[in-house]
Amino acid sequence: MERDRLAAFLRTRREALQPEDVGLPRGRRRRTGGLRREEVAALSDMSTDYYSRLEQQRGPHPSEQMLAAIARGLRLSLDERDHLFRLAGYATPRRVLRADHINPGMMRIFDRLEDTPAQVVNLLGETLTQTRLAIALLGDDSRHTGLARSLHYRWFTDPATRRSYPEEDHPTHSRLFAASLHDAYTREGRGSRAAAIVDALLAVSPEFAEIWREHPILGPYCAPKRIQHPQVGLLELDCQTLVDPDQSQALLVYTAVPGSESYEKLQLLSVLGDQRI
Template sequence: MDRARLAGFLRARREALQPEDVGLPRGPRRRTGGLRREEVAALSGMSADYYSRIEQQRGPHPSEQMLAALARGLRLSLAERDHLFQLGGFPVPRHAVRADHVNPGMMRILDRLQDTPAQVVNHLGETLAQTAPAVALLGDETRHSGLARSAHYRWFTDPQARTPVPAEDHATRSRLMAAHLHAAYTRDGRGSRAAVIVDALLATSAEFAELWREHPVQSAYCPPKRLRHPEVGALELHCQVLVDPDQSQTLMVFTAAPGTESDEKLRLLAVIGAQRV
């Protein structure tokens, strides 16, 4: 690991970012451009002390997970992310792993939707980033690990994943999940992460295996979603999507028709946050 160059690279990227670039208010007391160290630490999900020690060329060797978090927090491009890994003493992540990296353009849009339930999901159904209202609405979907990172896998293997969805919608949702995964498998082929998920589901879920034999085709239309939230009850939501073809990532934004009960409940969730009443 090249501590000096790593520290210099992080400092340069931190100073180049403006608060507005990451959805933060500038505030009247900010005298210099760029982000503060504690702001980068918060955006990256680590302590301010840990990040400061990296910039000061001391402290522990950052892990690949920490470097990936810094790449997201600093809104790095893929080329910049690869350079960060090299400075940290790690090989450049393989293309298959790049599905974990949120495109900076997607992050800039997400930063401006902090009052709206929105999240970035890759083509494997793995949630990469969420706004606070999305966590309040759907729970922290970034906390999962292994195969369970995929919402497709959880839907067919974890009964809790179906709890928020009305029972009468389960069959439709199952077909949609299978179609999404079928599209990912068709694109990535054998030996891919999509293939690993498919093989695991074929071995454990008879429902998925039956749907898979039908070769379901993904529709571009995102139908209204009905959910049951433990705090506010039933909601009927619309889901607008923005697709980044280069990254195979989708920005999902959940809204409700203005003036409806569901709209009022979404506003209440924004106040409640992820904490239970």
């Protein structure tokens, strides 16, 4: 681990990042040209003390998970992320479909959607980040681990996952999720994480197995959705998708027609916050 070079690299990237780049207000009293250490720490979901010690060359040896969080917080490119890992003494992460690293351009757009339900997902249905209103609408999907990180896996194995959607819409979602996994499996092949999810579902879900045998083809990834929320009831939402081809990730943005009942319910959710029943 090269503490001096690691500290210098973190400092230069922090100073180059502007508040506007991450959706933060600049404020009149800001003296520093870039972000403050406490802001980077918050963006990286770690304590200010921990991050500050890394920049001061006196911190512990960061784990790969902490480095990935810092890379996301600093909006590093893939090449910059790999350099960060090497400075910390690790091999660079494999650039595979399930990578948690979000492209900086995607993050810049995401950061400007603070008051909108939006999330970044990969093609396995793993949620990489969500806005506060997306958590209020859909729940915190980033909390899951293992195969359950994939919404597609949870859909066929966890009945609670289906409660967010009207029962009459379940067949449509089942085909969509199976088709998405079929597309990912075709891209990644045997031995991939997509293959592991498919194999697990074939073993436990007759519904998935039946759809899989039909070789479902992926259509529009995020068509209009009806979401059954436990507090505000049924919402009818449009879903716009921005796909990042290099990362095989998509930014999903949920909106409602202004003045509609669903629009009013989204406004109510923004007040209720992420406290779902």
